[in-house]
Amino acid sequence: MRQWMRNIYINTGYKAFAIALALLTGLILYAFLYSSVKSDTYNPQLFQLSEETIRSAKTVEDPVKTEQERERAAAEVSPSYHFNDEIAGNQAAVIESLFGYVQEAKEMADQEDGADMSMMVTELQENLRLMETSENGLRLTDEMLRALLSIPDGAIENVQEELTEIVESRLGNPIREEQLSNARNGVEQEVRESDKIPSSVLQAAVSIVRFGLIPNETVNEELTKAQAEQARASIEPTRILKGQVLVQEGQVIDKEIYRQLELAGMTEEQTTLKPLAGLGLFVLLAMLLLLLVTQRYESKERNKRLALMVIALVLVISLALMQLISAVSDNFDTVIAFLFPTAMAGMIMRLLTNERLAVLVTFLIAASAGMMLEGGYAATLQMDIALYILFGGLTGIYLIEQDDRRLQLLQTSLAVAIVNVLFIGFYILVGQSQYDWSEIAFYLTAAVVSGLLSGALTIGLLPFFETAFGLLSTMRLIELSNPNHPLLKKILTETPGTYHHSVMVANLADAACEAVGANGLLARVGCYYHDIGKTELPQYFIENQFNGANPHDSLPPEESRDIILAHGRRGAEMLREYKMPKEIVDIAAQHHGTSLLKYFYHKAKERNPAVAEQSYRYEGPKPQTKEIAIICIADSLEAAVRSMKEPTTEKIKNLVAAIIEDKLKDGQFDECDLTMKELKKIKAIMCETLNGIFHSRIEYPKEQIDGRKQHAFD
Numbered sequence: 174m175r176q177w178m179r180n181i182y183i184n185t186g187y188k189a190f191a192i193a194l195a196l197l198t199g200l201i202l203y204a205f206l207y208s209s210v211k212s213d214t215y216n217p218q219l220f221q222l223s224e225e226t227i228r229s230a231k232t233v234e235d236p237v238k239t240e241q242e243r244e245r246a247a248a249e250v251s252p253s254y255h256f257n258d259e260i261a262g263n264q265a266a267v268i269e270s271l272f273g274y275v276q277e278a279k280e281m282a283d284q285e286d287g288a289d290m291s292m293m294v295t296e297l298q299e300n301l302r303l304m305e306t307s308e309n310g311l312r313l314t315d316e317m318l319r320a321l322l323s324i325p326d327g328a329i330e331n332v333q334e335e336l337t338e339i340v341e342s343r344l345g346n347p348i349r350e351e352q353l354s355n356a357r358n359g360v361e362q363e364v365r366e367s368d369k370i371p372s373s374v375l376q377a378a379v380s381i382v383r384f385g386l387i388p389n390e391t392v393n394e395e396l397t398k399a400q401a402e403q404a405r406a407s408i409e410p411t412r413i414l415k416g417q418v419l420v421q422e423g424q425v426i427d428k429e430i431y432r433q434l435e436l437a438g439m440t441e442e443q444t445t446l447k448p449l450a451g452l453g454l455f456v457l458l459a460m461l462l463l464l465l466v467t468q469r470y471e472s473k474e475r476n477k478r479l480a481l482m483v484i485a486l487v488l489v490i491s492l493a494l495m496q497l498i499s500a501v502s503d504n505f506d507t508v509i510a511f512l513f514p515t516a517m518a519g520m521i522m523r524l525l526t527n528e529r530l531a532v533l534v535t536f537l538i539a540a541s542a543g544m545m546l547e548g549g550y551a552a553t554l555q556m557d558i559a560l561y562i563l564f565g566g567l568t569g570i571y572l573i574e575q576d577d578r579r580l581q582l583l584q585t586s587l588a589v590a591i592v593n594v595l596f597i598g599f600y601i602l603v604g605q606s607q608y609d610w611s612e613i614a615f616y617l618t619a620a621v622v623s624g625l626l627s628g629a630l631t632i633g634l635l636p637f638f639e640t641a642f643g644l645l646s647t648m649r650l651i652e653l654s655n656p657n658h659p660l661l662k663k664i665l666t667e668t669p670g671t672y673h674h675s676v677m678v679a680n681l682a683d684a685a686c687e688a689v690g691a692n693g694l695l696a697r698v699g700c701y702y703h704d705i706g707k708t709e710l711p712q713y714f715i716e717n718q719f720n721g722a723n724p725h726d727s728l729p730p731e732e733s734r735d736i737i738l739a740h741g742r743r744g745a746e747m748l749r750e751y752k753m754p755k756e757i758v759d760i761a762a763q764h765h766g767t768s769l770l771k772y773f774y775h776k777a778k779e780r781n782p783a784v785a786e787q788s789y790r791y792e793g794p795k796p797q798t799k800e801i802a803i804i805c806i807a808d809s810l811e812a813a814v815r816s817m818k819e820p821t822t823e824k825i826k827n828l829v830a831a832i833i834e835d836k837l838k839d840g841q842f843d844e845c846d847l848t849m850k851e852l853k854k855i856k857a858i859m860c861e862t863l864n865g866i867f868h869s870r871i872e873y874p875k876e877q878i879d880g881r882k883q884h885a886f887d
Contacts, residue, residue, distance in 0.1 A: 187474040187477060187478065190478055190481075191464055191467065191468075191477070191478075191481055192464070194481050194482065194485060195460040195463060195464050195481070196460070197485070198460065198463070198484070198485040198488060199456045199457070199459070199460040201485075201488070201489055201492070202456050202459065202488065202492065202541065203452060203453065203456045205492040205493075205495070205496060205541070205545065206452055206455075206456075206541060206544050206545060207449075207452065209499075209544040209545045210448040210449060210451070210452045210544065216440070217420070217426045217430075217431065217434055217440060218426065219426055219427075219428070219431050220425065220426065220427065221425070221426055222423055222424065222425060222426075223420045223421065223422055223423065223424050223425075223426055224422065225422050226418060226420070226421050226422045227418070227419050227420050227434065228417060228418055228419065229413050229414065229417045229419055229433075229437040232412055232413065232414050233412065233413050233436060233437055234410045234411070234412050234413075235410075235411045235412060235413055235433070235436060236436075237432070238411035239408070239410045239411045242408045242411060243404075243405040243408045244405075246404040246405055246407065246408050247401040247402075247404050247405050249404070250397065250400050250401045250404050252392045252393075252397045253392070253393045253396040253397045253400060254347070254349065254390045254391065254392060254393060255390065255391055255392075255393040255396075256347050256389060256390045257389050257390070257391070258345075258389070260344055260387065260389040261340070261341045261344035261345055261389065262341070264340050264341075264344060264385045264386070264387065265337045265340055265341045265385075267304070267385060268333065268336055268337050268340060268381060268385050269333065269337060271301065271304065271311075271381060272329060272330075272332075272333040274297055274300040274301060275297060275321050275322060275329060276326070276329070277296075277300070278293040278294075278296045278297040278300070278322060279293065279322055279326070290319055290322065290323075293322050294315055294318045294319060294322065297318050297321075297322065298315075298318065301313065304384070311380065311381070311384040312380055312384075313377055313380055313381075316376075317374070317376055317377035317380065318377070320373045320374045320376075320377055321374055321377050323373065324371055324373060324374060328371055329374075331369050331370075332369070332370055332371070332374060332378060334369075335364075335367055335369045335370055335378075336364070336370075336378055336381055336382050336385065339360055339363055339364065339367075339382055340360070340382060340385040340386060343356060343359070343360050343386060344386065344387075344389050347389060347390035348386070348387075348388050348389050348390060349388055349390050349391075350388045350391070352388075353386070353387070353388055356386055357382075357383045357386050360382050360383065360386055361379050361382065361383060364378050364379050364382050365379070413433060413436060413437055419433050419434055419437060420434070455540070459537050459540075462533065463481075463484065463533065463537075466529060466530060466533050467480055467481055467484075467530070469529075470526070470527065470529070470530065479642050479643070479644060480525075480526045480530060482642060483521075483522065483525050483526060483638060483642060483644070484522070484526075484530065484533075484534055486638070486641075487518045487521055487522060487534055488518075488534065488537065488538065490518075490634070491517070491518045491538045491541075492538075492541060492545070494513060494514070495510075495513065495541065495542055495545045495546055496545065498510055498512065498513060498546060499545055499546055502546075507612055507615050507616070508558075508616070509619065510542070510546035510558045511558075511561065511593075511597065511616055511619040511620060511623060512619045512622055512623055512626075513542065513546065513558075513562065513623060514623055514624075514626040514627040514630055515561060515562045515564070515565025515566050515569070515589060515593060515623050515624070515627060516565050516566050516568060516569025516570070516585075516586070516589040516624065516627035516628075516631075517569075517626070517627040517630045517631055517634075518531075518534050518535060518538050518566065519531045519532070519534065519535040519566035519567065519569045519570040520569040520570065520573050520582070520585070520627060520628070520631045521631050521634060521635065521638065522534045522535075522570075523569070523570045523573050524573065524631070524635060524646045524647055524648055525635075525638055525639075525642075525644050525646050528570060528571075531570045532567065532570060535562070535563060535566035535567060535570065536563065538562060538566070539559040539560070539562040539563040539566065540559060542558045542559055542562050543556055543558060543559030546558045557600055557604075560596070561593065561596050561597075561600070564592055564593075564596050565589050565592055565593050565596070565623065565624065565627070568588060568589050568592045569585055569586075569588075569589050569627060572585045572588050572589075573585045582628050582631060582632060582648070583625075583628050583632075585628065586624050586625050586627050586628025586629070586631075587624065587625070588624075589623075589624035589627055589628070590620060590621045590623065590624025590625060591624070592624075593620035593621070593623050593624050594617055594620045594621065596620070597616045597617055597619075597620045600616070601613060601616065635648060643754070643755065645695070645754040645755075645756050645757075647694060649754065650694050650695060650698045651694070653698050653701075653702075653753075653754075653757070654694075654697065654698045654701060659751070660702060660705055660747070660748075660751060660753075661701060661702075663705070663708055664701075664702075664704070664705060664708060667708045667711055668704075668707050668708050668711040668714070668716075668717050669717070670711075670714070670716030670717040670718075670719070671704050671707045671708075671711065671714060671716055671717060673716070674704070674716045674811060674812065674815075675700050675701050675702075675703065675704055676700075676701070677811045677815075677866065678700045678703070678804065678807045678808050678811045679696070679697040679698075679700035679701060680697075680862060680866070681807035681810065681811060681859055681862050681863070682696040682697065682699075682700050682800070682803050682804045682807040683696055683697040683700075684858050684859070684861075684862050685803045685806070685807065685854075685855045685858050685859055685862075686799070686800055686803055688854045688855065688857075688858045689799065689803075689847075689851040689854050689855060691798075691799040691800050691803065692800055695756060695800050696760075696800040696803060696804055698757065699756065699757050699760035699761075699764075699800065699801075699804060700760075700804055700807070700808075702744070702748060702753070702757055702760070702761060703744065703760050703761050703764045703804060703808070704740065704744065704761075705744040705747050705748060705761060706739065706740035706741060706742070706743035706744025706745075706746075706747065706761065707740045707744070708747075709740075709743055710736055710740075712724055713725065713733070713736045713737070714737075714740070715812075715816075716812075716815075725773075730773040730774075730776040730777035730780070731777065733773050734770055734773045734774075734777070734788075734789055737770055737773070738770065738789075738791055738792070741761060741762055741763075741764065741765055741791060741792075742762065742792060744761040744762070745758050745759075745761045745762035748761055756800075759797065759798070759801060760800070760801050760804060762793075762794070763793065763794055763795065763796050763797060763801045763805075764796070764801060764804050764805050764808055765791040765793075765805065765808070766791060766793055766794070766795040766796055766805055766836075766841040767790050767791055767792070767793040767794070767795055767840075767841070768790065768791055768805075768836065768839060768841055769786060769789055769790050769839070770789045770790070770791070771789075773789060774786060774789035777789065794844065795840070795841055795842075795843060795844045795845075796841065796842065796844065796845045797844055797845055798845055798846075799845055799846060799847055799851070801845065802841070802842050802845045802847050803847075803855060805836065805841060806832065806833055806836065806855065806859070807859065809832050809836070810828070810829060810832055810859060810863065811863075813828055813832060814828060814863050814866075820863075822860075822864055825860055825863050825864055826860050829856055829859050829860050829863070830856060833852060833855070833856055837852070
């Protein structure tokens with residue numbers, strides 16, 4: 174069975190595997206959340222007595238009551254008005270235009286012989302047609318027009334000035350729409366009492382002045398609307414609270430009570446597939462997001478598969494804990510959901526995968542907890558437990574990044590506990606319920622236990638995940654970097670020169686990896702072990718030759734070649750024997766790629782020009798990851814610079830460029846994803862690091878040197 178499943182895992186493409194695992198995870202998630210979505214329902218009859226007391230199973234907003242209150246608040250808002258001081262001048266100009274038309278009609282009569290009064294009236298009516306069709310509607314009869322055309326020019330100018338002055342004076346003060354009728358009556362009275370207006374044109378003057386008076390203080394619709402909206406927004410939603418009695422036993426179920434029962438989803442008529450379909454959409458959205466984020470996980474397909482399996486298992490463990498808490502919660506008067514280890518899932522995911530996946534899983538678990546641990550699924554989802562898990566989980570994710578040793582993991586758990594306690598403070602202070610001191614003490618204790626339990630479960634479950642999925646966590650890498658590890662002790666005692674060389678290469682590789690976003694810790698730890706194969710024949714490697722004798726001088730190049738080329742293969746075998754992680758084994762096997770052993774190749778070629786170059790190359794494979802490619806560069810650079818006489822900044826820069834260029838041309842980076850931009854960064858950081866390690870000493874003046882020698886003899 175196990176072999177059958179392994180074959181499926183190996184032979185299935187990543188996309189098919191990811192979709193299948195997402196479907197399986199989605200089904201598990203759906204199964205866990207199903208009972209939370211499905212709630213108890215009743216069969217109340219309208220206008221009948223209730224057979225039992227029914228309480229709301231969840232907190233839900235009452236939109237009808239809320240809208241009624243908001244409409245009432247908006248209706249009570251007084252309109253805001255805007256005074257337009259330009260209207261007075263505009264209306265005066267309109268009156269001036271009207272009298273201008275009168276003057277034009279009179280001038281036409283003077284210029285055209287035979288133009289009688291009827292023609293002037295017709296001409297004037299045509300000119301005034303636009304005013305007659307306006308909103309205010311100027312109404313001047315033929316008699317009024319004849320009267321205006323009949324008075325002398327001086328008199329008509331006096332009428333115009335008087336009417337203009339009356340309109341401008343009155344429009345200098347605010348007039349609203351509802352005040353317009355009174356204002357027009359007032360100006361009409363003023364016109365009738367004026368001695369500057371002849372009685373023959375009095376009716377025309379009244380019509381004109383009434384026409385000229387319009388509202389100049391209007392409702393500011395935008396401001397009034399904004400104030401009404403502000404008043405609406407100030408009204409808090411009316412809610413039916415979880416546990417609130419909707420109907421007492423023996424009470425008549427009227428339309429309002431029935432509406433509230435329907436709103437809370439307590440009637441059998443509402444036993445529909447909508448909640449189940451909604452849950453399906455939630456699971457679908459969660460799995461699509463999971464596939465999307467995993468697809469963008471910058472790693473090989475093998476790591477993506479492992480990440481998906483880790484996510485699935487972490488979700489199952491977390492959901493199982495929620496189910497356990499939910500099952501026993503009815504036996505307690507307090508909310509024991511606060512005991513849930515908020516940061517466990519996030520810290521495990523952060524240590525085994527990356528920050529992005531850890532945040533995603535934390536959000537999924539928080540959303541699931543909002544349903545499972547609250548026992549409600551409504552339009553307004555209760556988010557206290559969800560936010561509690563979210564804050565605690567994110568705290569664990571972002572703090573654990575700093576140092577991942579077990580001691581620091583426990584310190585992170587304490588920080589999570591503090592965040593949990595702060596959230597409990599928020600929960601107690603913001604909530605409308607009253608708590609006694611025993612309940613407050615329980616919630617605070619639960620918050621601390623949750624944080625500590627997060628760290629304890631993470632430490633306890635991490636080895637299981639590492640063993641089950643063959644994962645290399647940051648914590649595992651830190652453990653492997655311990656000098657007390659048997660293999661590191663072996664390198665240190667049997668090949669001290671190789672150990673020193675490995676430490677120097679580790680410094681170079683770590684700095685370069687950090688510069689290009691690769692795993693610097695993996696590179697550092699891999700460097701510690703990459704030359705473990707040299708412990709079999711340490712004296713044949715130059716860094717371990719302390720007496721000046723080189724055994725290769727007495728060996729043919731073929732034998733020297735076999736000894737040197739074997740250290741990578743043999744090192745990988747030794748690491749496998751010690752059950753070391755695959756990533757560390759790969760570094761030992763690939764850190765030379767298929768590069769050419771140039772010195773012994775040219776030495777052999779001097780003896781036999783027909784010697785095959787391939788026989789003097791490492792068996793590889795070429796570096797498959799950025800980390801191994803960087804170690805390949807660092808390994809060559811450290812050895813080359815160490816053998817350099819009087820290294821200077823310029824010499825080191827040229828050497829770094831030459832070695833990287835040589836490996837690039839030799840195709841050693843063809844199978845990893847290093848870019849030219851990253852190689853440029855690697856070149857710069859390695860020059861900087863090598864200058865710091867192999868800096869040239871300051872050349873003192875001769876007098877100071879003689880003085881130092883004299884002091885030495887003293």
